[in-house]
Amino acid sequence: MSAFHMESGSLADGRQILYYSTEPEAGRAGYADKRDLGERGRAGQVRYDRLRDEWVAVSAGRSARPQLPVACPLCPSEGDELTEIPAPDYEVAVFENRFPSFGGFDEPGPLAPTEVGPEMEIAVPASGRCEVVCFSDDHDSALVDLSPERVELVVKALAQxxxxxxxxxxxxxxxxxxxxxxxxxxxLHHPHGQIYGYPYVTPQTRKFLAAAKRHKETTGRDLYEDILESESNGPRVIAENEHWIAFTPYAARWPFEVHVYPKERFADLAELPEEHIASFAPLYLEVLKRCDLAFPGEPMPYMSGWHQAPVGEGREWGRLRLELVSIRRGPGKVKFLASSESVMGGWVHDLGPETSADILKGAL
Amino acid sequence: MSAFHMESGSLADGRQILYYSTEPEAGRAGYADKRDLGERGRAGQVRYDRLRDEWVAVSAGRSARPQLPVACPLCPSEGDELTEIPAPDYEVAVFENRFPSFGGFDEPGPLAPTEVGPEMEIAVPASGRCEVVCFSDDHDSALVDLSPERVELVVKALAQxxxxxxxxxxxxxxxxxxxxxxxxxxxLHHPHGQIYGYPYVTPQTRKFLAAAKRHKETTGRDLYEDILESESNGPRVIAENEHWIAFTPYAARWPFEVHVYPKERFADLAELPEEHIASFAPLYLEVLKRCDLAFPGEPMPYMSGWHQAPVGEGREWGRLRLELVSIRRGPGKVKFLASSESVMGGWVHDLGPETSADILKGAL
Structure with a gap:
């Protein structure tokens, strides 16, 4: 287990920047952002979609955001190259997104209501927060290349x-x-992740909460523990250690899909004990390596996210786990999510979950 | 209104092919499929995803399907060029997909159950049917280029x-x-659509049914009629005629999104009167032209689908409408559905629905 220190500073437009490190008093927050950024970006509103009972963010300003800028904004500032990171180096840095989909207002706003009236057009400000998480100051690295200690620091930052x-x-x-x-x-190819703080519980999470509640009511058992037990004994386990298990689930929908469950029950990253964070790092690096070696020479494109219990209502039915999914379906081939998946939610797994798991199991 | 005739034939592996035409007794079903295709493709199973209360199709055979084959399988057969269409020409042709995600079995199977037991791994055969719908025998055309009469014939075929x-x-x-x-x-660039007959009600449709039921219970009113009234009087109407109205909805989630509602209430295409089909064609062609001219020189990539009421349970809460959505978000730019949209269902509209509607309104 490594040490954990945090410093908080601010950028030229008032956005917060946080430096996380394994050494104390690195003094990075003291570097001033010398750019002239003007007003900070603000999110728009969330509108209620009455046909789906869901909230949709409307964020007109975001279409102006840059695509592949020449200078990387996530590298440390150096000389006249002024970036989003004023310090000359860092271990892990987190800052508020300059073009947020949620938040950026002077004061935190209210949550989106969970009960709405009969009006056909209902909108509230898109409260919340969008942050960028830089995993390393080395532009040409990737999360899979980092040390277990660095992955541990990243997870501690996410927990904080x-x-x-x-x-x-x-x-x-x-x-x-x-x-x-x-x-x-x-x-942006610099190794980084993001954090979205939503002002509503997302549609997918609402499904998990409803499913866990129903499972308890009909079987008396915990859904996540039943999944853990079933998958642990199944043919799709990719990696495992004392505290964690990684598997392709029985009803996987993406060509490659790995769920990483803690073996004990936690609601979110903030509840994870240090030793569980420490043991997550090598296991996750193994999963990432297996993904990258599945089709040699073609690093796996992926979306990897921590599913956490919501903050308020329904929290008792949520449980921490990570899900990594990929559209890669073969050498040089990606799966496009066309009408059946994107419009109807009708997923088709072309490879089969067992075949997909076997490729990852054989990759190292 | 144009005439409507149908002939049914079969392909070398037993799959059905249907020719739809405006002239009677064209005799196309009489052309034999001279290929040696071997066994027809069969779907796999649908597995129950207990974490989301949804069915997922697992169809291992589909990963072998061709990508951009040299000879177009949707063109009519000509000489030694034997395609999926044995006839030398056609107006509209429909045939069973050679690599189906659903169906292809010798006998129709059962529906996926709506109530499941407590077992952690539940699967049933992926019953149903997948069909390909060819809009024209002209390989280089597109739906937007076809005559209103042809679009009418396509919709009649879909209704049948x-x-x-x-x-x-x-x-x-x-x-x-x-x-x-x-x-x-x-x-496949030949102008065509598809039909999926699912053995379950899709997740998105379940949301619509639940929303319509709740709207009725809480307001006493019909959700679709309330949407129609609200959108008709709003600023996002794209096109309108006697029987149909096309608009970008208030809580649109795709950069370009057009909903086409019939002004009267129908459960599905099979219920549509002939005159409503006839008036749909020119209106839809106008919508497609507006989409293609939004960014001149860059035809709009899109997914366009008919939302229909389910066949059985919940049918009274469903209603026919078409939704066209696009990932185009600007000249040369597409929106990728990354973690927030694809994993959490948390959508962000970057342009704003009004801006997007204005672009379509100004495109013709």
Whole structure:
């Protein structure tokens, strides 16, 4: 287990920046952001979709955000190259997104209501928070290349962010994730993830909460523990250690899909004991290596996210786990999510979950 | 209104092919399929995803399907060029998909159960049917280029398919759709759509049914009629005629999204009167032209699908409408559905629905 220190500073437009490190008093927060950024970006509103009973963010300003800028904004500032990171180096850095889908207002706003009236057009400000999480100051690295100690520091930073964002009052659910690969539209290749603090509980999470509640009511048992037991004894286990197990689930929907469950029950990252974070790091690095070696020479594009219990209502039915999914379906081939998946939610697994798991099991 | 005739034939592996035409007794079903295709493709199973209360199709054979084959299988057969269409020409042709995600079995199977037991691994055969709908024998055309009479014939064919598939007993919901554009992974450029007959009610449709039921219970009113009234008077109407109205909805989630509602209430295409089909064609062609001219020189990639009421349970809460959605978000730019949308269902509209509607309104 490594040490954990945090410093908080601010950027030229008032956004917060946090430096996380394994050494104390690194003094990075003291570096001033010398850019002239003007007003900070603000999110728009969330509108109620009455046909689906869901909230949709409308964020007109975001279409102006840069695509593959020449200078990387996630590298440390150096000389005249002024970036989003004023310090000359860092271990892990987190800052508020300059083009947020949620939040950016002067004061935290209210949550989106869970009960709405009969009006056909209902909108509230898109409260919440969007943050960028830089995993390393080495532009050309990737999470899979980092040391277990660095992955541990990243997870500790995410746990600290989850705790702080959960306490704000304008966030119903904290989602920490990484999008990786040009195949899924990633515009910044510097190794990084993101955090979305949503002002509502997301549609997918609502399904999990309802399913766990129903499972308890009909069987008397905990859904996640039943899944854990069933998958542990199944043919799709990818990696396992004392505290964690990684498997392709029985009803996987993405060509490659790995769920990483803690063996004990936690609601979110903030509840994870240090030794569980320490043992997560090598296991997750093994999963990432297996993914990258599945089709040699073609690093796996992926979306990897921590599913956490919501902050308020329904929290008792949520449980921490990580899910990594990929559209890669073969060498040089990606699965497009067309009408059946994207419009109807009717998924088709072309490889078969067992075949997909076997490829990952044989990759190392 | 144009005439409507249908002939049924079969392909070398036993799959059905249907020719729809405006002239009677064209005799196309008489052309034999001279290929040696071997066994027809069969779907796999649907597995129950207990964490989401949804069915997922597992169809291992589909990963072998061709990508951009040299000879187009949707062109009419000519000389030694033997395709999926034995006839030398056609107006509209429909045939069973050679690599189906659903169905292809010797006998129609059962629906996926709506109530399941407590077992952790539940699967049933992936009953149902997958069909390909060819809009024209002209390889280089597109739906937007066709005559209103041809679009009318296409919709009549879809209505006939909906009626027939709904009566089979192994299909819970019929979804007729078109994926268009390499940007969304379309591998066959010949103008065509598809029909999925699912053995379950899809997750998105379940949301609509639940929302309509709740709206009735809480307001005493019909949800679709309330949406129609609200949107008709709003700023996002794209096109309108006697029987139909096309609009970008208040809580749109895709950069471009057009909903086309009939002004009267129908459960599915099979219920549509002839004059409503006839008036749909020019209106839909106008919508498609507006989409293609939104960014001149860049035809809009899109997914367009008919939302229909399910065949059985919940049918009274469903209502026919078409939804066209696009990932195009600007010249040369597409929106990727990354973690927030794909994993959590948390959508962000970058342009804003009004801006997006204004672009379409100004495109013609």
């Amino acid at each position: 962010r989850t705790a702080e964002l959960s306490a704000r009052g304008d966030i119903a659910q904290v989602f920490c994730f990484e999008n990786r690969g040009v195949e899924i539209g990633v515009t | 398919r909906t009626a027939e598939l709904s009566a089979r007993g192994d299909i819970a919901q019929v979804f007729c759709f078109e994926n268009r554009g390499v940007e969304i992974g379309v591998t």
